[in-house]
Amino acid sequence: MIDLSQVTVAFGGRVVLDDVTFSLQPGDFFFLTGPSGAGKTTLLRLCSGAQAPARGEVRLFGRPLAEMSSDTRASARRRMGIVYQDTQFLDHLPLEENIVLPFTVRGPVDPEMRAQAADLMAWVGLGEHRTALPPTLSGGERQRAALARALLTAPELVLADEPTGNLDWEMSLKLLTLLIELNRLGTPVLMATHDLALIRAAKPLVNARVLRLKDGKLTQAGAAL
Amino acid sequence: MSVFDMLRGDPGASRVVPSSGTTPRLVALGTASMAFLAVFAIALAAMLFHLGATWRAELAGTATVRITSSGEARDADTEAAMQVLQTTPGIATARVIPELEQQALLEPWFGKDLPLDSLPLPRLIEVTFEGESFDAKALGLRLAGEVPSARFDDHDRWRGPLARAQARMSWLAVAALGLIAATLAAVTALAARAALSANSQVIDVLRLVGARDTWIARAFVRRITLRAFLGACIGTLAAAAILAAFPATGAAGLPALRPSGASWALLAPVPLLAALVAWATTRRSALRMLKGRP
Ligand SMILES: Nc1ncnc2c1ncn2[C@@H]1O[C@H](COP(=O)(O)OP(=O)(O)OP(=O)(O)O)[C@@H](O)[C@H]1O
Ligand SMILES: [Mg+2]
Numbered sequence: 358m359i360d361l362s363q364v365t366v367a368f369g370g371r372v373v374l375d376d377v378t379f380s381l382q383p384g385d386f387f388f389l390t391g392p393s394g395a396g397k398t399t400l401l402r403l404c405s406g407a408q409a410p411a412r413g414e415v416r417l418f419g420r421p422l423a424e425m426s427s428d429t430r431a432s433a434r435r436r437m438g439i440v441y442q443d444t445q446f447l448d449h450l451p452l453e454e455n456i457v458l459p460f461t462v463r464g465p466v467d468p469e470m471r472a473q474a475a476d477l478m479a480w481v482g483l484g485e486h487r488t489a490l491p492p493t494l495s496g497g498e499r500q501r502a503a504l505a506r507a508l509l510t511a512p513e514l515v516l517a518d519e520p521t522g523n524l525d526w527e528m529s530l531k532l533l534t535l536l537i538e539l540n541r542l543g544t545p546v547l548m549a550t551h552d553l554a555l556i557r558a559a560k561p562l563v564n565a566r567v568l569r570l571k572d573g574k575l576t577q578a579g580a581a582l
Numbered sequence: 583m584s585v586f587d588m589l590r591g592d593p594g595a596s597r598v599v600p601s602s603g604t605t606p607r608l609v610a611l612g613t614a615s616m617a618f619l620a621v622f623a624i625a626l627a628a629m630l631f632h633l634g635a636t637w638r639a640e641l642a643g644t645a646t647v648r649i650t651s652s653g654e655a656r657d658a659d660t661e662a663a664m665q666v667l668q669t670t671p672g673i674a675t676a677r678v679i680p681e682l683e684q685q686a687l688l689e690p691w692f693g694k695d696l697p698l699d700s701l702p703l704p705r706l707i708e709v710t711f712e713g714e715s716f717d718a719k720a721l722g723l724r725l726a727g728e729v730p731s732a733r734f735d736d737h738d739r740w741r742g743p744l745a746r747a748q749a750r751m752s753w754l755a756v757a758a759l760g761l762i763a764a765t766l767a768a769v770t771a772l773a774a775r776a777a778l779s780a781n782s783q784v785i786d787v788l789r790l791v792g793a794r795d796t797w798i799a800r801a802f803v804r805r806i807t808l809r810a811f812l813g814a815c816i817g818t819l820a821a822a823a824i825l826a827a828f829p830a831t832g833a834a835g836l837p838a839l840r841p842s843g844a845s846w847a848l849l850a851p852v853p854l855l856a857a858l859v860a861w862a863t864t865r866r867s868a869l870r871m872l873k874g875r876p
Contacts, residue, residue, distance in 0.1 A: 405790075407789070407790075427794070427795045427872070427873065428794050428795070428796075431789070431792050431793060431794045431795070432792070434789070434790070434791070434792040435792035439790055439791075441790065445786075445787055445790055446787060447598055447600075447784055447787055448600075448783075449600040449601075450597065450598070454597070458598075458787070458788075458791045459791040459792060461598070462788060462791055462792055462793035462794075462797055463792070506791070
């Protein structure tokens with residue numbers, strides 16, 4: 358569904374991703390690890406079409422990113438559930454408006470969609486905060502909200518950048534279990550995380566592979582864990 | 583996305599852009615000023631148009647024949663000229679201006695006690711035509727052939743320069759309107775760029791959830807266009823109020839600047855045109871700017 362082949366990304370002459378090849382297929386569950394600054398976010402941004410490679414080819418749902426118009430890029434993103442690492446809310450709108458945003462940009466929002474959003478918010482423990490403005494929420498609350506929004510539209514694949522970075526162990530496990538459930542139904546997941554304990558906890562539940570980014574190279578680290 | 587789509591409204595799209603910032607207020611102020619100026623340019627153009635129409639109406643359809651001979655020949659020539667005029671198709675009336683009337687015409691210039699008999703004054707015949715397409719040149723030639731002492735004047739030499747002066751002034755008014763529209767376009771294009779730059783995080787979030795560029799642009803365009811429309815309404819009303827306070831009759835031989843009757847309707851399109859200009863330019867610059875962002 359997403360294919361990176363021999364992709365290189367450099368910022369100001371500094372190579373962040375060096376000749377990286379990666380493919381996300383239905384049913385896949387990948388953990389993406391690596392030291393801070395290794396390029397995990399950059400790789401996820403490539404996968405969502407938000408970043409163009411300097412060399413190599415990115416294909417989203419079979420289509421080369423380089424040949425996609427901004428409209429087809431937007432259409433591709435509608436098929437993805439994306440959680441970014443930081444700022445991803447409209448700070449002037451209440452949380453519930455932020456959560457239904459994927460519906461808002463598609464067309465009129467009907468009460469059923471709002472009900473779905475409310476259910477998801479309650480499930481991630483944000484039922485009390487529906488009318489709160491995003492800047493007033495804690496980091497962990499925002500992360501849960503971001504995941505709720507990413508899953509609202511039943512995406513065909515999930516890209517999540519450290520979705521549990523600010524969460525306590527219990528909430529982290531709860532969200533991980535949700536992603537694993539989705540994966541069991543066939544939705545591929547690519548999740549960047551520093552949390553090795555979480556990866557170990559996932560091991561008995563899902564046939565996840567662990568990828569490691571270091572010095573611009575992507576390697577499989579599965580056996581080492 | 584048409585103007586109508588935009589005005590029909592999309593509550594989702596209009597809310598995603600924060601309403602803070604001074605840009606919308608500056609747009610309203612700029613558009614109000616431009617609309618204000620546009621109203622006066624239009625009033626001026628309408629006045630010039632009236633002036634031209636009045637001049638044309640006064641000069642068109644009439645001509646004068648002067649009989650320059652004197653003494654007995656004068657009466658005979660007058661008779662002959664009248665004969666020609668009466669047998670020319672397309673002439674409505676031909677009338678010898680009586681001496682008393684001629685005296686009245688000259689009185690403002692020469693005073694009351696003008697000894698008309700002793701002056702070699704030409705005799706004047708006033709001619710009016712039927713319709714506009716009368717061939718005055720042919721009549722002039724015929725008169726010159728049959729009555730050599732008759733001088734035919736169809737006022738053509740006045741009409742030309744007056745029409746040219748009026749056309750030139752009208753173009754000036756049109757150019758002023760064009761400049762006003764261009765300035766408005768520049769103001770709104772800058773406003774769109776400023777609004778998009780100030781809201782780059784909003785754009786990132788909207789892209790993240792799969793918004794199309796046209797949808798994102800609409801959110802910005804709608805806000806700026808509505809502001810421009812509001813500003814233009816205020817500017818137009820203010821200018822109209824000032825015009826309404828002007829005297830309804832002109833001075834110094836000019837028609838009134840204050841529009842009358844149906845001419846007021848000429849001002850109605852100003853806010854709509856301003857909104858249209860704002861819509862087109864903000865949309866263009868917003869889409870361009872979005873295209874330039876990854
Ligand atoms: N838009 C950009 N312009 C310049 N440099 C960038 C840009 N985006 C990322 N970088 C650089 O690329 C490198 C990789 O960044 P990236 O965000 O992908 O790392 P990461 O693995 O996600 O780190 P972390 O674990 O801290 O989130 C960093 O050194 C970062 O400074
Ligand atoms: Mg990162």
